[in-house]
Amino acid sequence: MDGNDAVEFFNAVHERFGTDLTQLCEHWRDHFGPEGLSCWFGLIIIPPAALGGAIAGMAGWSTFGGLAIATVLIATFFWGFRRWGPPDKTIPITVEEVVNAVELGSWYAHLR
Structure with a gap:
């Protein structure tokens, strides 16, 4: 907490x-x-969200497809950040x- x-x-x-x-x-x-998320998490969320939307747009998928791709990419980025990012001190x-x-x-x- x-x-x-x-x-x-x-x-x-x-x-x-x-x-x-x-x-x-x-x-x-x-x-x-501190309360809430660090501003660095915004830098982690924005690129995969934009990439998910771009991929879905180019593939002609619905908004749901873009959200699904973005969710998978964001989860992957968070996993990588927690695994290889700065340690929790x-x-x-x-x-x-x-x-x-x-x-x-x-x-x-x-x-x-």
Whole structure:
């Protein structure tokens, strides 16, 4: 989870259990990305969508054919980006870490 989903989740943890999340907030960007997609994903989506439409147009296919081709190309581009693109450098937070922080009363205490 990233963006607003992560914020809402940890706000709910704090409100429900009173857990001090100051340390987590100070290192928020180490664990969570921004809300929504990066602008780089737009650069991944536009070329295959245009190519799918062009192929369908030249072949005389319907709009549905163009959408089908574009969908396959976009899925292939995303797969390639995830496989060979820049690595995800965020540090995952486990359910166990959240439970420990709640039981100990603060995010910092669970790290000791």
